[in-house]
Amino acid sequence: MSKIFDAIRQNGFVLIRDALPPPSTFIEVYKAFDGVAKLMATDELASIILEKTAIDWAKDLRRSGFLARAPMGFRDRSIRPDKAKKSYFQYASGYGAFVRANYPRLFSTYPEVDWLFANCEILSEAAVTILRPVILEFERRYPGLRRLLIREQGFPPVVVRLIRYEPGSEIESMPHHDKSAFTIHMNSDDATADQFVIGPWRRELELSDLKPIMSRANLRRTSDAVVFPGMFLGQMGYEEILPSPHAALGSKDARLRHVAVGFWLIPFMFTDHLSTNIPLRGVA
Numbered sequence: 001m002s003k004i005f006d007a008i009r010q011n012g013f014v015l016i017r018d019a020l021p022p023p024s025t026f027i028e029v030y031k032a033f034d035g036v037a038k039l040m041a042t043d044e045l046a047s048i049i050l051e052k053t054a055i056d057w058a059k060d061l062r063r064s065g066f067l068a069r070a071p072m073g074f075r076d077r078s079i080r081p082d083k084a085k086k087s088y089f090q091y092a093s094g095y096g097a098f099v100r101a102n103y104p105r106l107f108s109t110y111p112e113v114d115w116l117f118a119n120c121e122i123l124s125e126a127a128v129t130i131l132r133p134v135i136l137e138f139e140r141r142y143p144g145l146r147r148l149l150i151r152e153q154g155f156p157p158v159v160v161r162l163i164r165y166e167p168g169s170e171i172e173s174m175p176h177h178d179k180s181a182f183t184i185h186m187n188s189d190d191a192t193a194d195q196f197v198i199g200p201w202r203r204e205l206e207l208s209d210l211k212p213i214m215s216r217a218n219l220r221r222t223s224d225a226v227v228f229p230g231m232f233l234g235q236m237g238y239e240e241i242l243p244s245p246h247a248a249l250g251s252k253d254a255r256l257r258h259v260a261v262g263f264w265l266i267p268f269m270f271t272d273h274l275s276t277n278i279p280l281r282g283v284a
């Protein structure tokens with residue numbers, strides 16, 4: 001019986017130790033992300049060009065469809081009053097190569113963009129290196145899954161998402177499932193590291209079913225990857241592979257917080273109809 005499979009079924013996730021880049025890589029990627037967020041707010045030309053890279057990328061379905069139409073680039077959600085204040089940067093190797101080939105001056109003019117893309121590429125490669133053996137392990141139990149997820153040509157269908165939370169909200173991401181085959185939670189710079197909570201799949205879920213994985217005492221947290229299934233494989237008929245519910249709780253910290261996550265998608269899967277929200281028992 002597979003250890004990875006059993007851990008996921010029992011706990012909702014598996015921890016993979018000593019496989020991620022060092023903490024300094026994450027410190028650098030968050031700094032670059034902050035630099036680009038500032039650029040987006042203060043430099044109109046840079047923000048127009050960076051937005052255009054994502055729009056141009058998405059025009060071609062061979063590119064964006066391959067990544068299940070996950071939007072690339074920077075998105076600011078911090079201005080919506082009804083939502084937790086957060087912004088995103090989404091990256092994939094193919095998007096990085098596309099932008100470098102078509103917008104070379106973006107990188108020579110704005111070092112923070114160059115730095116952000118370079119560090120996201122490192123994270124993307126790490127996510128691929130860690131998730132590939134997980135997929136191969138699942139393939140032993142579910143033949144065919146590998147062919148669905150791994151194309152021998154081109155870049156892997158992996159998206160890196162950086163999230164930046166502004167201080168102040170109680171729950172930053174309500175309990176949800178991910179639009180992914182597998183998700184890898186790589187790092188966060190939380191002060192107490194207990195904002196991220198997760199559990200195994202349940203038909204009826206209460207928030208208290210979700211537990212933090214890492215405590216402050218566990219200072220190895222930066223080198224532990226948390227891997228868990230999203231919704232896609234269940235949708236493709238692998239009904240035993242259930243998505244793990246998880247949430248990001250808020251913090252009273254009066255500072256920005258950052259998270260780095262990776263998603264292994266299913267190439268050309270269209271997912272607009274899928275809902276990721278989970279109704280909580282006892283909550284209207």
Ligand SMILES: [Fe+2]
Nearest residue numbers: 176177178246
């Ligand atoms: Fe998620």
